[in-house]
Amino acid sequence: MATGFPRSVTESAPDTDQVTPEPTGVAVATAAAESAASVRGLTKSFGDRTVLDGLDLDIEPGQFVALLGPSGCGKSTLLRILADLDHEISGEVRVAQRRAVAFQAPRLLPWKRVWRNVVLGLRGRPDRAKAVAALEEVGLGHRVDEWPKVLSGGEAQRASLARALVREPDLLLLDEPFSALDALTRIKVQALVGELWQRHGCAILLVTHDVEEALLLADRVLVLDGGGIVHDQLVEHPRPRDVAAPAFVAQRAELLSWLGVH
Numbered sequence: 001m002a003t004g005f006p007r008s009v010t011e012s013a014p015d016t017d018q019v020t021p022e023p024t025g026v027a028v029a030t031a032a033a034e035s036a037a038s039v040r041g042l043t044k045s046f047g048d049r050t051v052l053d054g055l056d057l058d059i060e061p062g063q064f065v066a067l068l069g070p071s072g073c074g075k076s077t078l079l080r081i082l083a084d085l086d087h088e089i090s091g092e093v094r095v096a097q098r099r100a101v102a103f104q105a106p107r108l109l110p111w112k113r114v115w116r117n118v119v120l121g122l123r124g125r126p127d128r129a130k131a132v133a134a135l136e137e138v139g140l141g142h143r144v145d146e147w148p149k150v151l152s153g154g155e156a157q158r159a160s161l162a163r164a165l166v167r168e169p170d171l172l173l174l175d176e177p178f179s180a181l182d183a184l185t186r187i188k189v190q191a192l193v194g195e196l197w198q199r200h201g202c203a204i205l206l207v208t209h210d211v212e213e214a215l216l217l218a219d220r221v222l223v224l225d226g227g228g229i230v231h232d233q234l235v236e237h238p239r240p241r242d243v244a245a246p247a248f249v250a251q252r253a254e255l256l257s258w259l260g261v262h
Ligand SMILES: Nc1ncnc2c1ncn2[C@@H]1O[C@H](COP(=O)(O)OP(=O)(O)OP(=O)(O)O)[C@@H](O)[C@H]1O
Pocket: 046, 051, 069, 070, 071, 072, 073, 074, 075, 076, 077, 078
């Protein structure tokens, strides 16, 4: 685990969409081996609307956490703060220094070949071998030299996962990465994320609207509402998970009730 850094009370910085945020200037060499993320009293407001209100959260190294919650409750806001993309906060946030983010849209630069997109932003000369290895891992070894525009939606999302993987993250932040995919592609890319997680052992925070997806993939499911975590539940069904198993069905019903669906 890389070192972490605390960010505290009301910093501000430009809002960017960089893929691998660099630590801010207030980075402090604090060993964070005991957690991939540790958040205390996090409050975030937009104007007079407080979206996150004194939120506490710990994510263990290697833990796969899914974050559910009603639309507009602040899931993406929390993810962006953990990704260091939003600094205007109060409270304390410690996150693993090596982080990567993948969003609903793959956000590939159309004027760069696929492999160059994968290593974009890494320090030093663009490392083609590294990009190829990551692209092969996500099943895109045949698309290395293509332009992004020729990729299908699923392929582009795989490329975006490859771009996250080359960062060798201790914490991978995924903001609805499957929601724009068709049903079949979605199943394949979900399975891929599960495999990558098992192989790489990084912690994952997955923002999703899909209770079944959360229960299929995660070790732990959180429900965010009213500015804080209102439900925190471990998922202990053996993998691969059986959506028809009574325990799975019961847990899905319980989570849905937390989301107001009875
Ligand atoms: N840059 C911003 N400026 C003003 N308000 C914002 C900004 N970003 C988010 N918000 C507001 O903060 C609230 C939380 O937004 P956020 O995108 O985090 O919710 P969410 O839970 O991810 O929603 P969804 O599930 O619909 O994607 C919303 O009311 C949103 O309008």
